Amino acid sequence: MPNRRPSDLETPVAGGGLLHRRALLGGTIAAAGALSAAQAQDPIGLGSPLTMTRPGAGFSGYGAPAEWAQGIRRLTPPASARPGTGSSRTPLEALEGVITPSGLHFERHHNGVPAIDAAKHELLIHGLVKRPLSFDLDSLRRYPMVSAMRFIECAGNSGGLTGETIAPTATAASLHGLVSNSEWTGVPLSILLEEAGVDPSARWLLAEGADAAGMSRSVPLWKAMDDAVVALFQNGEPIRPEQGFPMRLLLPGFQGNANVKWLRRLKVTREATYTRDETSRYSLLMADGTTRVFPLELGVKSLILKPSPGLTLRGPGVYEISGIAWSGAGRIRAVEVSADGGRSWAKAALDGPAAAKALTRFRMPWRWDGSPLTLLSRAIDETGARQPTRTAWKAQFAPGQSYNYNAINAWAVDQAGLLRGVHAT
Numbered sequence: 001m002p003n004r005r006p007s008d009l010e011t012p013v014a015g016g017g018l019l020h021r022r023a024l025l026g027g028t029i030a031a032a033g034a035l036s037a038a039q040a041q042d043p044i045g046l047g048s049p050l051t052m053t054r055p056g057a058g059f060s061g062y063g064a065p066a067e068w069a070q071g072i073r074r075l076t077p078p079a080s081a082r083p084g085t086g087s088s089r090t091p092l093e094a095l096e097g098v099i100t101p102s103g104l105h106f107e108r109h110h111n112g113v114p115a116i117d118a119a120k121h122e123l124l125i126h127g128l129v130k131r132p133l134s135f136d137l138d139s140l141r142r143y144p145m146v147s148a149m150r151f152i153e154c155a156g157n158s159g160g161l162t163g164e165t166i167a168p169t170a171t172a173a174s175l176h177g178l179v180s181n182s183e184w185t186g187v188p189l190s191i192l193l194e195e196a197g198v199d200p201s202a203r204w205l206l207a208e209g210a211d212a213a214g215m216s217r218s219v220p221l222w223k224a225m226d227d228a229v230v231a232l233f234q235n236g237e238p239i240r241p242e243q244g245f246p247m248r249l250l251l252p253g254f255q256g257n258a259n260v261k262w263l264r265r266l267k268v269t270r271e272a273t274y275t276r277d278e279t280s281r282y283s284l285l286m287a288d289g290t291t292r293v294f295p296l297e298l299g300v301k302s303l304i305l306k307p308s309p310g311l312t313l314r315g316p317g318v319y320e321i322s323g324i325a326w327s328g329a330g331r332i333r334a335v336e337v338s339a340d341g342g343r344s345w346a347k348a349a350l351d352g353p354a355a356a357k358a359l360t361r362f363r364m365p366w367r368w369d370g371s372p373l374t375l376l377s378r379a380i381d382e383t384g385a386r387q388p389t390r391t392a393w394k395a396q397f398a399p400g401q402s403y404n405y406n407a408i409n410a411w412a413v414d415q416a417g418l419l420r421g422v423h424a425t
Ligand SMILES: Nc1nc2c(c(=O)[nH]1)N[C@H]1C(S)=C(S)[C@@H](COP(=O)(O)O)O[C@H]1N2
Pocket: 105, 106, 107, 108, 109, 110, 111, 152, 153, 154, 155, 180, 208, 209, 210, 211, 213, 214, 215, 242, 243, 244, 255, 256, 257, 258, 259, 260, 261, 262
């Protein structure tokens, strides 16, 4: 490149070749092909692409991804005798930015997606209230709404990493694909509860779904009055059937399972109900033999997606490392990246503005010299909480406890540029 002064931006800021956050703005990648003079001067018609020589396709009532992108699919489970029980995963490493396209939002169903007739569906608020109320979809749509970017993450996400071995074929999606991020729009639950008139003795709610699993979770009243929403829209359109159409409970930052889909009833109660869904699962067995019940708020977490297994590096050179960070407690304050197995760290740039309890994209320029190394990321949220090492995370819990896993993740890069998941710390 002519007339380029080597600058401070190209001096590594940490081991393994991490570069200054602004290094890529200097044009150091050189992955683009050079332009020939003939290419630039060709008149339209002669060397122009075929698409310029005939009219394009017509309009469509609902758009679909480009054919080129149609391989970007949720990771669905193998066929089973109970086809609607289990989960599909978001192909995280195939996506950019932070919005999960609605058709790629992960799915977790305990007994399939119910076919709900929206014209007949009602949400009942009952229990310790002055006036039990029932809302159909039309009446709910008349209430004031709020929109916010929020992640939903299954409490079981990444839990496989508590085990000793990581499958050599594991990818970001297969290990961590039970997290997705949407703009959710709906009615603040506090408005509906105030209208029903909550009894001063009430402390909890029981949220019930209209699916065959009848999934039910207890929700602390403070959360219901804080930022909980009865969500009706996902990324601007009515919520998808898989995500709870016609309405779901959205509890920002809480374990995915408490975000009850196909929401049918909310019962205001004095105590938590201890339903099957919250006693058989989603509690934490601690190292000292006790059980932590209702560990609803998810911790701070991050994940490098580019590069990650399946996205092989094409030889030494400059790359952008990027990934996602999130916290159930609020905004991401900072993400640090290491390219030398955790010996040294450098601060990544964050795409902004970072929304609270939503995925945040981080980016870090990197010059890979072709030698094997280990990439790690660690996030800090606005409360000052830091992602723990795997060893520190595991020390809190009884063996086998794998819910709410948020430890630091690592990818090993080999000489051929292939990546795989490893336990680094
Ligand atoms: N009614 C109902 N709500 C539900 C579930 C369910 O099976 N039934 N699964 C829960 C679990 S375990 C998770 S992680 C989230 C997943 O939400 P998603 O499928 O929209 O990604 O929904 C929760 N809400």
